[in-house]
Structure formats: C-alpha cells, structure tokens
Amino acid sequence: MKILVCISHVPDTTSKINFTENDTKFDTNGVQFVINPNDEFGLTRAMWFKEKQGANVTVVNVGGAETEPTLRKALAIGADSAIRVNTTAKDGFQVAKELAKVVQDGGYDLVIAGRESIDYNGGMVPGMLAGLTNANFVNNCISLEVDGNNAKAVREIDGGKETVSTNLPLVIGGQKGLVEESDLRIPNMRGIMMARQKPLQVVDPTDAQAETDSVKFEKPAPKGAVKLVDADNVQELVNLLHNEAKVI
Amino acid sequence: MSVLVYTESENGKFKKTALEVASYAKAVAEQMGTSVTAITFNANDVSVLGNHGVDKVLKVTNSQLESFNAKAYASAISQAAKNENAKVVVVSSSADSKYLAPLLAIDLEAGYASNVVEAPSSVSPFTVKRTAFTNKAFNSTSINTDVKLVGVSKNAFGVVETSASASAEDFSPNIPELGVSVESVDKVTGKVTIADAEIVVSGGRGLKGPENWGMIEELADVLGAATACSKPVSDLGWRPHSEHVGQTGKPVASNLYIAVGISGAIQHLAGINASKVKVVINTDPEAPFFKAADYGIVGDAFEVVPKLIENLKAFKAQQ
Numbered sequence A: 001m002k003i004l005v006c007i008s009h010v011p012d013t014t015s016k017i018n019f020t021e022n023d024t025k026f027d028t029n030g031v032q033f034v035i036n037p038n039d040e041f042g043l044t045r046a047m048w049f050k051e052k053q054g055a056n057v058t059v060v061n062v063g064g065a066e067t068e069p070t071l072r073k074a075l076a077i078g079a080d081s082a083i084r085v086n087t088t089a090k091d092g093f094q095v096a097k098e099l100a101k102v103v104q105d106g107g108y109d110l111v112i113a114g115r116e117s118i119d120y121n122g123g124m125v126p127g128m129l130a131g132l133t134n135a136n137f138v139n140n141c142i143s144l145e146v147d148g149n150n151a152k153a154v155r156e157i158d159g160g161k162e163t164v165s166t167n168l169p170l171v172i173g174g175q176k177g178l179v180e181e182s183d184l185r186i187p188n189m190r191g192i193m194m195a196r197q198k199p200l201q202v203v204d205p206t207d208a209q210a211e212t213d214s215v216k217f218e219k220p221a222p223k224g225a226v227k228l229v230d231a232d233n234v235q236e237l238v239n240l241l242h243n244e245a246k247v248i
Numbered sequence B: 001m002s003v004l005v006y007t008e009s010e011n012g013k014f015k016k017t018a019l020e021v022a023s024y025a026k027a028v029a030e031q032m033g034t035s036v037t038a039i040t041f042n043a044n045d046v047s048v049l050g051n052h053g054v055d056k057v058l059k060v061t062n063s064q065l066e067s068f069n070a071k072a073y074a075s076a077i078s079q080a081a082k083n084e085n086a087k088v089v090v091v092s093s094s095a096d097s098k099y100l101a102p103l104l105a106i107d108l109e110a111g112y113a114s115n116v117v118e119a120p121s122s123v124s125p126f127t128v129k130r131t132a133f134t135n136k137a138f139n140s141t142s143i144n145t146d147v148k149l150v151g152v153s154k155n156a157f158g159v160v161e162t163s164a165s166a167s168a169e170d171f172s173p174n175i176p177e178l179g180v181s182v183e184s185v186d187k188v189t190g191k192v193t194i195a196d197a198e199i200v201v202s203g204g205r206g207l208k209g210p211e212n213w214g215m216i217e218e219l220a221d222v223l224g225a226a227t228a229c230s231k232p233v234s235d236l237g238w239r240p241h242s243e244h245v246g247q248t249g250k251p252v253a254s255n256l257y258i259a260v261g262i263s264g265a266i267q268h269l270a271g272i273n274a275s276k277v278k279v280v281i282n283t284d285p286e287a288p289f290f291k292a293a294d295y296g297i298v299g300d301a302f303e304v305v306p307k308l309i310e311n312l313k314a315f316k317a318q319q
C-alpha cells in the first residue's frame, strides 16, 4: 500500500498572532511552526501501517522552502520520502489541485490528511482532494483499518460516532483518535540522522489558481475584564447570567 | 437566480442551525435582490422555513438517504443549485455540512469560505468575514468564482424571524454510487449534544476523579446543557472521548460555557472561545481562564457547584 500523508505547516497554537502590511499579511516573526496536530495523528497512524502492513509512506507539503524543516521532522518520525510542491499555498482549492497532481503521478492508494489545519481552519483540502481524484472520503476520521482494498473507518459525528466501510482509493480527514496522544513520537537522534539521507523531492507547481483571496485580517475587540462573583454569593451569578448576559 | 440553502434535519425535524443558515441565506438574497430556495432531505413539515426567509423548498424524500452520505448529499445539493441557477449556496458548520461542503465545492466549481460569521460586507466582489487562527483573528475573504459556497459558523449570525410562507415541491435528484456505507451508529440518545447545545457545562482535572462528575451532570441537567471535559480528563478515562473539547477535541460555540476546575490552557480555549458567555469556577485566582472568562468565581468547585445548582433550581422554579 502506498500512503500519502498531507502535512500542513502551521504556527504553534501558543504563538502570538500578529499581522503586517496593513493587516494583509500574517507576521511570521518569532513564530514557531509545527506539523499541524491533526496531521501528526495521521502520520503516526501511517507509521503503524508501515510497521504492521509494510506500507510505503510519503509526506507532502504545498509550500515554500521554509516548510522543509517540518517535512524533515516528518521524515525523522519515520516517513520514507517527502515531496514539496514549490509554491505558496493560497487557498484550499489551489492546494487540493496541487495535491491531486501528486496523487495522480504517484498512484497512492490512501491519502491521510487532517480534518482541518489550525491556521486558517478551512477544513477544505481533504474533501476537495477526494472530489478531484474521485476517491472515497471519510472526514473526522478517528479510526482506520485497511485490509486489501477494503477499509473500515470510524467517523466522529455530532453526539457520537459512526462506523463505515469503504474502498481504496480513499482520502481521510483525520484527527485525534486515529492514534492517541501517548502514541505520538518525538524524533530521536537516529531518526534525525536518517532523515538527512531520505529523499525530499521538490516539484514544480501546476498552473492551479486560487478561487478566493484573503483581503484583510483583524483581531477580535479586546475582551473586558472578568466580573468576579464572591463564592459566598452564588445567587449573584445566577442574577447576572439572567439579567445581564441573558443566557439563562 | 436564487440563493440555495441546505437546511439540516434530524428525524424529520429541523435543527436550530437550519433556521440560522436560512436566516443567513435571506440576508444574502436581500443584498442580491433575489429569493431563497432551501433543500431538505426527508424532512416532514417544512412550513417553519418560511418564517426564516425561505421562499421555496425542494423536498428530497428518499429512503437511500436515510443516513447521511456526504457524496450523495453533495451531489443532490449540486443538482439543485444547477436547476435553480443558484449563485450562492449556504451550508452550516455541523460535522455533516463540513464533510459535504468541499465535495460540493468541487462539483459546483465554487469557491468556498468556511466558518463565516457575518453577512457579506459586499456581494461584488463577494466578500465575507471568517474566523482564522482558531478564533484568534478574523479574515475577510473574497470569493472570485461565479458560484460561491458559504459555510456559516454556528451561533454567529443568529436566527431571524420573518413572516412569509414557503412553497414546497418534491425534488428527485440522481443518487450517485455511495462509496462509503454506514455499518453502525453509536449515538447517545436523549442527551443534549455538544454540537447542538445552547449551554455547555465542562469539567477539568480540578474535579479530582470521575466519581465527582455527579454534580457536573446535575448542573447540566438543571440548565438543559450538554456536558464536556478538558483533554486530560478524557485521556485519564474519567469521561468519554466524545466529551473532550478544545483544539484537538470538539469545538464549542454555545451561548454559555461553564468551566469547572479547568485551568484555561491555550489549547483548551482555542476550541471553546467561540462561545458567547464564559464562566469559570476555579480555586486559583491566577488560572489563565479568568482572563478569557466573562464571569468567574474564585472558589472550591465542591462548595460552589452544589450552591449553584440549588440557586438555579430556585430560579427555574420561579420562572
């Protein structure tokens, strides 16, 4: 089985979010970038398929050279090879089109992506990629098993979960549950050394265009200070929630 | 030309988000000088949609679509959009809508903006405001394609009442091969889900152990709320994973979020800060949650929560 894991390179959640150029650009100054958490769960599940079922695992990112350390980290965790599509990611559609080309050229059976990336929270790329490549698609995937051409997946739904069966080729939008937090791997020295030898192929983009444009960013209005209620006067909280906040 | 909206129902009845997206579609239609068409799957009484701006309802009744299938639903909505010559298609932010929307976008060659919180600031160019960086910022986005797809955030636009009535007609789309089939569904019944809840009561590690969740459930009960928890609580197995909220768990966008014994780590807040009003109960006045909350009590949950339940019961009895 050939697996492609889509890796989005995102600011760590604890990063300060600022904008430059008249609030039109995200300020990457001092921001630490990481593998998107949902993709980290997916990558770890891919390692399981590699170790238990002999799968071959490629990681891919659509982005500039600055994303290579993130791809190297994925190689150090255990992916066999990496691909970087050399273009700036502009929107979900453009990224999905670039990835569709990678999928078609590489003949992957299973594509593991994340349910959303934590920067733009689009939740677009996996579904669009499935649509473009005519693959089956399971979103919010919290468990995945593959046997030959058949796949069994569990998807989180509002208020519970749903077990589904489907076939390869398949794209999933994965999240925590695919593996547990405690299964995530930190690259060790040997992994890091080996990653240096592994192939990281840089490919040219297609002529895919974005369908949307980011016009401007703004930050939410600063929040007022918390109103503290005395622990001996809980009734006051009920009054405030009813009369002031009007939520009960 | 019209605005098409997908109005979700469960067991034949519309969800609140359906009325919210209908209201949103109406606002867009007014800006564009056109009407609103809704598409429903196996819904019973569709007249309520008229009260929220819908002019015409396309009713799909098909036993093959009893359980949700993203590909089939996306295909049906896409066929409806083409029939109606819809230039804007509106969906919600439910798990199902977020599942089908990217497939629909490809079918319709429509540019898609998700997590949209306001009516368009302009319809030409078509520009909407969406959340980004896990609610730490907003991003104005313009959609450049002929057909536009908008995913509306839960609880951001609100439900708007109008007094009109909707006409209904049957619609029978072609159903594609499903590709993914449902084997079994494991869903708690008779409980408010986090996704649908107006109020969410959430407990953290400060509650010390699973045996102490009785008061959290009772508090939720009094308020008609859903229960949730922080990540370590589900990791420790005190509560089911389905209750885990935050960046790596379920998102919460309720009217009221009550956090008991939760410190307010940034990854927790990232998933719940779309909630309108936040209340924190914590022994530590330095807990970061106090910076994010609207109301707070510095105190021991084991004393404060029972008092709160008592006061709420008295309050409810008066109502």
Ligand SMILES: Cc1cc2nc3c(=O)[nH]c(=O)nc-3n(C[C@H](O)[C@H](O)[C@H](O)COP(=O)(O)OP(=O)(O)OC[C@H]3O[C@@H](n4cnc5c(N)ncnc54)[C@H](O)[C@@H]3O)c2cc1C
Pocket: A037, B203, B204, B205, B206, B207, B229, B230, B231, B232, B233, B244, B245, B246, B247, B248, B249, B260, B261, B262, B263, B264, B265, B266, B267, B268, B271, B281, B282, B283, B284, B287, B299, B300, B301, B302
């Ligand atoms: C990549 C990543 C993703 C993450 N995703 C999530 C996520 O999705 N959701 C999430 O929740 N966390 C997430 N976390 C974990 C997060 O960083 C925190 O560790 C976690 O939210 C802490 O949970 P807690 O507040 O329940 O526990 P603690 O931090 O241990 O806080 C317990 C709180 O209870 C208070 N307390 C103690 N006793 C009492 C009492 N008797 N009465 C009242 N208060 C009391 C304490 O003062 C303290 O503030 C993530 C972390 C990482 C690194």
Ligand SMILES: Nc1ncnc2c1ncn2[C@@H]1O[C@H](COP(=O)(O)O)[C@@H](O)[C@H]1O
Pocket: A005, A006, A007, A008, A009, A036, A038, A039, A060, A061, A062, A063, A089, A092, A095, A112, A113, A114, A115, A116, A117, A118, A120, A121, A122, A123, A124, A125, A126
């Ligand atoms: N630039 C990118 N390169 C590779 N994969 C991506 C990229 N952007 C998004 N993805 C994948 O798509 C998932 C959902 O991203 P998004 O649609 O941006 O929320 C991510 O978790 C990744 O798996």
